[in-house]
Amino acid sequence: MSLDPPPYLGSLQNNVRQRPIPWDGAARAGTITEAQLAKIRAVDKVRREQRKQVVEGDLDGYRILFVGEAGTPGVLQSASQRSDVVQYILVLLSDLLDGVPALAKALFKDSNPYQHLLPLLAHSNNPEDPIPLLTSTALAALMANSKDESQSTENALPLVLSYLCGLVKNSNDAGLQDIAVMEYSSLLYGQSSRQLFWKQRSETVAPLIDILRKAAGIGGESSASLWSGNNTTRSSGFEGLSGGVGLQLLYHVLLVLWQLSFEAEDIGDDLNDEYDIVLLYTQLLRLSPKEKTTRLLLSTLNNLLEANPSTLLPTAVLARLPALLQNVGGRHLTDPDLQEDLETLKEMLEEYRKTKTTFDEYAAEVQSGHLRWSPPHRHQTFWTENARKILDFENGKIPRKLADIMKKPWENDKAVLAIACNDVGNLVKEVPEKRYQLEKLGLKTRIMELMQDSDENVRWESLRALGGWLKYSFEN
Known part of the structure; x- marks a missing residue:
């Protein structure tokens, strides 16, 4: 390159x-x-x-x-x-x-x-x-x-990285941004430099993610619309779109993150937890107008998913990556490396989907940190069959994550709070003897707070969830 x-x-x-x-x-x-x-x-x-x-x-x-x-x-x-x-x-x-x-x-x-x-x-x-x-x-x-x-x-x-990050943050000068990003790329020549780059990620990685979010048409907004599938971003490519991210700058940013992805085994989960990288790259792939950007997107996703299959493959399925890969395969592609990465990703995801269960899908959604009204939430049979497993899985990992999700205000996506209340209410209904496990996590208190929320759906779901607690308290 x-x-x-x-x-x-x-x-x-x-x-x-x-x-x-x-x-x-x-x-x-x-x-x-x-x-x-x-x-x-x-x-x-x-x-x-x-x-x-x-x-x-x-x-x-x-x-x-x-x-x-x-x-x-x-x-x-x-x-x-x-x-x-x-x-x-x-x-x-x-x-x-x-x-x-x-x-x-x-x-x-x-x-x-x-x-x-x-x-x-x-x-x-x-x-x-x-x-x-x-x-x-x-x-x-x-x-x-x-x-x-x-x-x-x-x-x-x-x-040197601190100086360059100052140039990247200068969003009024794309020329200086491009110089800094290209120098980033030249510096990521080995594991040691990539680890130092990641260690300074609030300075180095975060501004690059901001550039990619602008290119994807989501700017500084919540990624809620992407998770829910309601995104209305124009799909004519990046050049001049959404904050004016030029194709050359975009390519260089993707190149830097591709280089960083060679440390995916150590940083992949954190990269996704902190920056929603799988969801963001899925959206960028949907819009990618050039083979050279598509190649970097696919190769980076390949590195991330291959190094972190148990955590990132479920997230990729939730982000609807498998269906998108079928569409990408229909484009006129000439690069053999791109085609190889595309086939590897499709095989990896297909193999995962053969073995996953509805419980796996639900657990992956909770671990993604963002809830949407996917089928398990409203399916009573799912809760009857899986509520106890959800509470016991990895010493209560899923309820703890639900508690973390509910601590946030979700001003741009109140549906997340409504869904979380729904889930907690179902857990109490199906396994009432373990409701104290949920109380220790502060979930009952948080649900009572949400009864005063500005959103009608949140108030309704929190009332239903609290009703389960009150029912079993009265019975006992």
């Missing part, structure tokens, strides 16, 4: 490269040394192959040029007062790191290459200052090309 620099970054770098700098005057003024000037001139405005030969023939010299050594400051340190020189050196460093892979590892020899780079991320409070952006690009190139996992990189990476 070739990732060319976003237009804004490419334009900025070209302007810096072409800007004339009075190097001789800088040397006479002591801004840089004659030795540093010689190194710069040897690679300045020469062909790529010649530049590569020069640097590979003097890796130690170029290491000292950029990061210095004991008693010899690097050029960024020497020229710290000259903004034009600093900008040029940052662009030159990025170019050399991309063009001479051996340089990245050489910079780590006997020194901490981040020492004089990281402070430049906070060079000024002026949003127009190009130095922090050029610095993040150089840092991303250094980390990505060295594939370094040393303690110094582990310490530096969170600072």
